[in-house]
Amino acid sequence: MSASEPEWYEGGLPHIWLPYTQMKTAAPPLAVARTDGTRIFLADGRALIDGIASWWTAAHGCNHPHIRAVLERQLHAMPHVMLGGLVHEQALNLARRLAELLPGDLNHVFFSDSGSVAVEVAMKMAVQYWLNRGERGRTKFVAFKGGYHGDTFAAMSVCDPEEGMHALFKGLVPEQYILDLPRDEESEAALNSFLADHNHEIAGIIVEPMVQGAGGMIFHDQMCVTRLRKAADRHDLLLIFDEIFTGFARTGPMFACEAGEVTPDIITLGKALSGGTLPLAATVATQKIFNAFWSGDPSHALMHGPTFMGNPLACAAANASLDLFHSEPRCLQAAEIGKKLTLGLGPCIDLPGVKDVRVRGAIGVVELDRIDDMNALKRRFVAAGVWVRPFRNIVYLTPALTMEDDDLETLTGGIVDVLKTCRP
Secondary structure, eight states: OOTTSOHHHHHHGGGOOOTTOOTTTSOOOOOEEEEEBTEEEETTSOEEEESSHHHHTOTTOBTOHHHHHHHHHHHHHOSOOOOSSOOOHHHHHHHHHHHHHSSTTEEEEEEESSHHHHHHHHHHHHHHHHHHTTOOOOOEEEEETTOOOOSSHHHHHTSOTTTSTTGGGTTTSOOOEEEOOOOSHHHHHHHHHHHHHHGGGEEEEEEOSSEEOTTTOEEOOHHHHHHHHHHHHHTTOEEEEEOTTTTTTTTSSSSGGGGGTOOOSEEEEOGGGGTSSSOOEEEEEEHHHHHTTOSSOGGGSOOOOOTTTTOHHHHHHHHHHHHHHHHSOHHHHHHHHHHHHHHHHGGGGGSTTEEEEEEETTEEEEEESOOSOHHHHHHHHHHTTEEOOOBTTEEEEOOOTTOOHHHHHHHHHHHHHHHHHOOO
16 A cells, blocks of 8 residues: 555555456546545545536536535435335435426426436336236337446346347347337338337337436437437337436536427436436336326236435435526536537647547547547546546536636646547
8 A cells, every 4th residue: 555545545445346347357446535626536635627527427517505505404314215115305305306307298297316226216117007007918118229227137138238238148138129229211111110110019219318327328319319209109119218428417408308398207317316426316207107007906006116215315416406506507517518519629630540529418429430448548637637437439518507717727638638648
């Protein structure tokens, strides 16, 4: 252990198992002492500008004083109570506020504690919707190439099985129908033809609207979302929007589905829901979905219940986050960040090995032809004073919506400089 590393690092590091990490070959993780705003302060005294808002969660910056104050009050009143047979103010207020914010009649909120579980709940809802209506056999889902929906088993099944990270589990997870997105009339016709042939076995269609995130930061336009709604209606199928990444102004509007003026039957939310503080996710259904479970038959109930669902602290954080979305211009800030990302990352397009540069809302992407040494690339970014976490062949930014211009310039300039001087 070096003089700059704390004792807890040496004692605990041999016992931690990190996400998405080959523990034998990965570079040692950085020891973090604290966070504040757009800064990650390391135990050795260095500070990094957080370019990805702690995996897209800290929309208002890290450790926001309003969220922190609300959490402190809630901690004194009630850190947790089960949501089975009991309710509390924070959960009910949050459910009401989400229903008011979301389009259409997405008005029944089921809480969980991770995005993957929110997707599992959405899929379970969709299958049981048909079962409760007396239709058996509708157990399949249509998802799309380039998609990513989580790491639990049902969520893995609707991720891209070839390009995604879950190919190892082929044959173990349920096999779903993974198709091309309906980006044009030809692919729309192909989708409708497939749905007509397989309608009787499909429970629903699931997609990340406007941006497929962890599958490669792949963009599609609002017409694609509109085509999916039309196809679902034509074939009497349920449409699920996974907005765990795209929700809460990340793509510009409060929810990505607003761009196409489309209301899904079920929507999943997470990531920025609690303002980057505590685990919280939600699966929100329309009245039509809820009505299929409203019955005198106990077997028609949705039999799901994460232990910490609706946790008062997490819900309090989410309510505080919604306060900030209401009182401060986050959607306008996302649009301004997009302009600056376009300007700042633009020079990358002329660099060797760069395939594409694209921006949507507060998402900036530099797509490379390949990254040969991921550890070396990450070290270069840290040396430049920025926290950027490339994956596959993608270098991207998803900064806090509150990030100041100077920090944005440092982030984009760091990416340009590193890619200019280093062949990844």
